[in-house]
Amino acid sequence: MVTGARRELFESLLVQTYQQLFHLALRLTGRRADAEDLLQESFVRAYRFFHRFDESLPFSSWLYRIMTNAYIDEMRRRGRLKASSLDEPHPETGAAWDVRDDGPSPEAVVLNSEMDAEIQEALNQMTPEFRVAVLLADMQGLSYEEISEVMNTSVGTVRSRIHRGRKQLRKYLSGVNPDKYKRMIES
Amino acid sequence: MNCATVRSLLSAYLDSELSGSEMQQVRAHLEECADCRAECDGLRDVKSLLRGLPPCCAPDGLEDRLKASLRHAELPSPVLVEPTVATGLTLAAAAAVAGFFVYTLVRPATEPTLAGEYPHATHRQIDGTRDFERARSPFSGHTIPVSLDDGPSGR
Numbered sequence: 001m002v003t004g005a006r007r008e009l010f011e012s013l014l015v016q017t018y019q020q021l022f023h024l025a026l027r028l029t030g031r032r033a034d035a036e037d038l039l040q041e042s043f044v045r046a047y048r049f050f051h052r053f054d055e056s057l058p059f060s061s062w063l064y065r066i067m068t069n070a071y072i073d074e075m076r077r078r079g080r081l082k083a084s085s086l087d088e089p090h091p092e093t094g095a096a097w098d099v100r101d102d103g104p105s106p107e108a109v110v111l112n113s114e115m116d117a118e119i120q121e122a123l124n125q126m127t128p129e130f131r132v133a134v135l136l137a138d139m140q141g142l143s144y145e146e147i148s149e150v151m152n153t154s155v156g157t158v159r160s161r162i163h164r165g166r167k168q169l170r171k172y173l174s175g176v177n178p179d180k181y182k183r184m185i186e187s
Numbered sequence: 188m189n190c191a192t193v194r195s196l197l198s199a200y201l202d203s204e205l206s207g208s209e210m211q212q213v214r215a216h217l218e219e220c221a222d223c224r225a226e227c228d229g230l231r232d233v234k235s236l237l238r239g240l241p242p243c244c245a246p247d248g249l250e251d252r253l254k255a256s257l258r259h260a261e262l263p264s265p266v267l268v269e270p271t272v273a274t275g276l277t278l279a280a281a282a283a284v285a286g287f288f289v290y291t292l293v294r295p296a297t298e299p300t301l302a303g304e305y306p307h308a309t310h311r312q313i314d315g316t317r318d319f320e321r322a323r324s325p326f327s328g329h330t331i332p333v334s335l336d337d338g339p340s341g342r
Binding site for chain 1: 236
């Protein structure tokens, strides 16, 4: 349990970082409600393990790691649920499992412009690991070395995920709106 | 460097994440190769789009809700009842009574005979490859699985 001065320290770090982390969570999930859930889950996990936090390292990097792990875990869990809904009928009723559609509804996503909506939809189509790597690099400005620490993988894997992730984005965007994104069309 | 190698390095090139000599080699290739230059421009546009995304405003009250969730995380877990001999005996007695009622409900009206083959199937299970019914053995009186795959219907 975190008490006294450590709790005050944690809360001050939370206040300094939650806006920037919400930005990442929203782009990862595509929904405000899901982003808030992800952020809350991440801060609670961090709070429980705050005694393990190395204060010589940036708090935001530690939170990135916790958040991206929580996000990828959840996406894998949902993937398993969806797979079972397609493959296995309910053992008693024979009906398909009732699993909610996890795709973001258009009105649920915060959209600042039409282009923003297209980019968010393209992000939603990406493989979760690629999405994390690309957003950490391009939106949060982390180096490959920092991303490899956050994602607990090699720099080579980060390099590959970012490259393949950007190609996924380009393919989607140039497919939905070839005129606007014609320079992105693969040569 | 050939085109395939250069293209695989383009994202790292745009992020300045290559070694000095690799950066020079890719740059030299791009000056010569229009196709790879177009490929590089497309990836640069993707990167620029993401970098240009405006920051999202956190919803009102989020900071307070996050702090409240920390306080909730601090609450102690519910205290479990300390196990004692008295609570153990009470639980054992309750289990015995429950077991008796369950037995009387599922017990067959008549005892199985050798004349009938597994007449008291209770429920069916599917193990993924073969269908089984749970049936009471006429020999031992125990419940055993009986395959339906090998039955006369040819299932």
